[in-house]
Amino acid sequence: MAKARELFLESGSLPRLPMRTGIVESWRRSRLSGVASDHLDPPYFDDLDTGGRLIHAARPVLDRLQEVLSDASASLLLTDAHGRILDRRVEHASLAACLDRLQLAPGFGYGEEYVGTNGIGTAIEARQVAAVFGTEHFTERLHAMACAGAPVHNPLTGRLAGLIDITCWIKDANPLMAALASEAAEDIEQRLLELGSEHERALLTAFLGISRRGGAVVTVSEDLVIANEHAAHLLDSTDHTILRDKVTELSRAGRELVEQVMLAGGDMATIRLRPVGARAEPAGAIVEIEIAPDARPPRHLIRPPQLRLAGSSYAFTKACTDLGTHCRNRTWVLLEGEPGVGKLALAEAVHRSHSPASPFMVIRPQDLAEDRPACQRRITEAIGTPGATVVLRHPERYPQETISALLEWMRTTAHHPGRPWVVATTHLEARPPEDLSSALAVTLTMPALRHRIEDVRDLVPALLRRLSRGGPVSCSPAAMRVLLRYGWPGNVTELLQALRSALTRRRIGEIQPQDLPESCHVTSRRVLTPWESMERDAIVRTLRDTDGDKALAAHLLGISRATIYRKISTYGISIDGR
Numbered sequence: 001m002a003k004a005r006e007l008f009l010e011s012g013s014l015p016r017l018p019m020r021t022g023i024v025e026s027w028r029r030s031r032l033s034g035v036a037s038d039h040l041d042p043p044y045f046d047d048l049d050t051g052g053r054l055i056h057a058a059r060p061v062l063d064r065l066q067e068v069l070s071d072a073s074a075s076l077l078l079t080d081a082h083g084r085i086l087d088r089r090v091e092h093a094s095l096a097a098c099l100d101r102l103q104l105a106p107g108f109g110y111g112e113e114y115v116g117t118n119g120i121g122t123a124i125e126a127r128q129v130a131a132v133f134g135t136e137h138f139t140e141r142l143h144a145m146a147c148a149g150a151p152v153h154n155p156l157t158g159r160l161a162g163l164i165d166i167t168c169w170i171k172d173a174n175p176l177m178a179a180l181a182s183e184a185a186e187d188i189e190q191r192l193l194e195l196g197s198e199h200e201r202a203l204l205t206a207f208l209g210i211s212r213r214g215g216a217v218v219t220v221s222e223d224l225v226i227a228n229e230h231a232a233h234l235l236d237s238t239d240h241t242i243l244r245d246k247v248t249e250l251s252r253a254g255r256e257l258v259e260q261v262m263l264a265g266g267d268m269a270t271i272r273l274r275p276v277g278a279r280a281e282p283a284g285a286i287v288e289i290e291i292a293p294d295a296r297p298p299r300h301l302i303r304p305p306q307l308r309l310a311g312s313s314y315a316f317t318k319a320c321t322d323l324g325t326h327c328r329n330r331t332w333v334l335l336e337g338e339p340g341v342g343k344l345a346l347a348e349a350v351h352r353s354h355s356p357a358s359p360f361m362v363i364r365p366q367d368l369a370e371d372r373p374a375c376q377r378r379i380t381e382a383i384g385t386p387g388a389t390v391v392l393r394h395p396e397r398y399p400q401e402t403i404s405a406l407l408e409w410m411r412t413t414a415h416h417p418g419r420p421w422v423v424a425t426t427h428l429e430a431r432p433p434e435d436l437s438s439a440l441a442v443t444l445t446m447p448a449l450r451h452r453i454e455d456v457r458d459l460v461p462a463l464l465r466r467l468s469r470g471g472p473v474s475c476s477p478a479a480m481r482v483l484l485r486y487g488w489p490g491n492v493t494e495l496l497q498a499l500r501s502a503l504t505r506r507r508i509g510e511i512q513p514q515d516l517p518e519s520c521h522v523t524s525r526r527v528l529t530p531w532e533s534m535e536r537d538a539i540v541r542t543l544r545d546t547d548g549d550k551a552l553a554a555h556l557l558g559i560s561r562a563t564i565y566r567k568i569s570t571y572g573i574s575i576d577g578r
């Protein structure tokens, strides 16, 4: 085996030896991933979920197995679905010290892409039990070891939840290790099922109790949404996305939340969210929805196509109508929203429809850095130019002197009959200077694209026309389904990038799912859990704030570089270099 490995490392070929196919395939994958065969460097992750359902379900199984193995020099490891070690049980001090030297310890990642063929990473790649003995390991540092890993699946979703592994010195290896790991994996799956049912029971009891009082009630958990008839009537798929986001906020807040939201149908609703189950491990949330009788949508709607914008959702129509009304009344606005959601596009479209011949001035932080006097001249010129609009892009990044000058300018201009219309655009988390915010009379929030996902149907043809300059290219129904399933954390800007990338593969004809970037597919395989989508959104926001600097973003988020790279690829995040 050792000779076969050497030959493979030197030439990529194998001698005619009876070798296990799984091992040969794993060596090939390890080589392709660029794993070093002569040293070991597993990455460390300091942000692992060590309080989740998997740990909870596995604990008694690990306790039992630890007792069984107490006389043997063997260790037990539990990893998440990416091969990152969550728990380790080892009784023998010398084996523990050896595992420490191999960084086979909680927090470290033993995926095949990092350490090559091994019981953990190889079982995860192959999605089946894998035993790896001595020199079958890709890296020499593991040649003294034997390990057997068995994947654990979540029986409710069928998805890989984690892995259980037994590791020992090769001299103590036992052919039954794989069977033992596999049995433990089945026990954990059974516990996951029972816990899942416990959660479902808790959710159902809470749901039935509140439902009996009448009114619209929904329960939301990781795997399940239950709505009573009243709620099913009120909510559509876009509202479900909003509810999932609110449930994420709830888990962050850890207490009851009451909020006003605009439903996709145009009704203003009060939603009351309460966690169900233990605080440490909530089963989900129960949501009561009440429609406010006096909050009817405005009568004279301004529809996006009237502004030459793509979209038809009520949420976006409402944003167009609100901003259009403020433009007509010359009310100064703070327009906030997630990155790339179309804040500038909307401000410009509203301005063009209201006063097409008047100047539209955009002051970006980089313009100020390059030539501040020119910016100040442009702002001053806007006074007295009828119908002019000044957009202050991301004013939180303006230098303090500019803010002071702006405030002075706004104070003297506020009552001028020919005053320009001022719109400041900011990201949701950004904190514009307080004085500036109070000088702007109203705050509007642009809805995220995932909260008006039906707009993708109109945006795609419009953006394709723009990108291909009217070329003969369109989006196939299958590709459109992929685009409609994706969450678009980078909003319209990300959609634009996805289509730009698809056009490099197909300039003529119908764009197919395989023409779309991998990112759109990765997240479309399954709906992200609320925690995952919150994490994905935070990464996208930070990357945008750091102009795509991944190292700085990792630092700001308090995670390692290896983690941010992996998460960027898992969530399919793509950021342009702005």
Ligand SMILES: Nc1ncnc2c1ncn2[C@@H]1O[C@H](COP(=O)(O)OP(=O)(O)OP(=O)(O)O)[C@@H](O)[C@H]1O
Binding pocket: 304, 308, 309, 310, 311, 337, 338, 339, 340, 341, 342, 343, 344, 345, 346, 425, 426, 427, 459, 462, 492, 493, 496
């Ligand atoms: N409804 C729409 N119809 C057509 N194009 C749109 C629409 N919304 C946004 N876009 C396009 O999407 C891109 C991003 O929009 P925009 O720059 O206005 O976003 P933003 O919210 O101001 O971004 P940020 O605050 O992150 O800088 C632009 O190219 C814009 O033209």
